Amino acid sequence: MNAPEPVRQIAHVPERHDAALWQEGLRTGLPSLFGIAAWGLVVGIAMVKTGLTPLQACGMTLLVFAGSAQLASLPLILAHAPVWVIFATAMVVNLRFVIFSALLAPHFSHLPWRQRLLYGFISGDMTVAMFLQRFPTAAPVPGKLSYLKGLVLPNWAAWQAGSLIGIFVGSAIPAEWGLGFAGTLAILCITVPLVASSAALCGVLVAAAVSVLAHGAPYKLGLLAAVLAGMLAALAAEAMIEQRKARHG
Known part of the structure; x- marks a missing residue:
């Protein structure tokens, strides 16, 4: 039995609202995607030029979605530092994500923990700032999750694309070019404006x-x-x- 026409129209309203907010999130984050990809490219080159194999570098970029922590851990890995030192350094460098998590938690506390873990993992500095600018309070607003997806998914994809390209380009560039210093230059480029x-x-x-x-x-x-x-x-x-x-x- 077909539902009455008014009911069918109402049922499609949330879907249209979610789609509109996803597109809004995408438009908001779009200008930053080139910079994210370029930053990932530099980190990818730095990883292979400081001694990691392409396979190791790919594993790191897919499992550690944090460029500053990746660059901070590279000299420790090359120095054969204990694992606890490498993890402690990465955690200290990324302590800001604890604050980000605390800011996002009130907005998505109703989600299952697996979803919160996923979206927390692929959230970055810029995407969190953009989301909180659009939704400064934790008031329940339909479509918040769609807006977040529109921000974080393209951002994560741009980073991975840039990083993977950097890994394979860096592995093909001769060591004589001296690109091992790329990671240090990248950190300086990020730090100085801050x-x-x-x-x-x-x-x-x-x-x-x-x-x-x-x-x-x-x-x-x-x-x-x-x-x-x-x-x-x-x-x-x-x-x-x-x-x-x-x-x-």
Whole structure:
């Protein structure tokens, strides 16, 4: 028995709404996809030029969706550092994702844990920021998940495409070209624009000083110490700046 015409029309409204928000998410994230692919390309080249085989590099890019953590772990892997040191360094570098997870959790707490795990894994810095700009509160709004999919799925695909191209292009480029420094250059290109405040500059300077002083530490632990010191210094500087503003406010 066919449903009445009004019922059929109402049944299609949520689907159209989800499709519209998916397309909106795609349009919002589209301008950043070229940059994400280029960043993945650089990381892919850096992985094979610092000693990983193409197969190992492909495994890393598919399992570790975090360019900064990948680059931070490469020198530790080459130095044969203990696994716990490599994991600890990657976790410290990616502590910001704990904050991202806390910000996204109220929006998707109703989803099964498998879906939350999947979308959390393929979410990135830019996509989380874009989503929270579109939905700043956790109020229930139909189509939130579709909007998130429109952001994160193309973003993840662009990263993987760029990274895989970088891996296979990098493996074909002669070592004499000296592209092993590509990872360091990529980190500098990402870091410099982020130093937009006094607190961030303080963190960078402290991290740089600690990394130089602890350069001879075993298992490249100086890198981990520098990251921790820089984060703590930035937080302390931010707290002092806020206190000063409060006193003069």
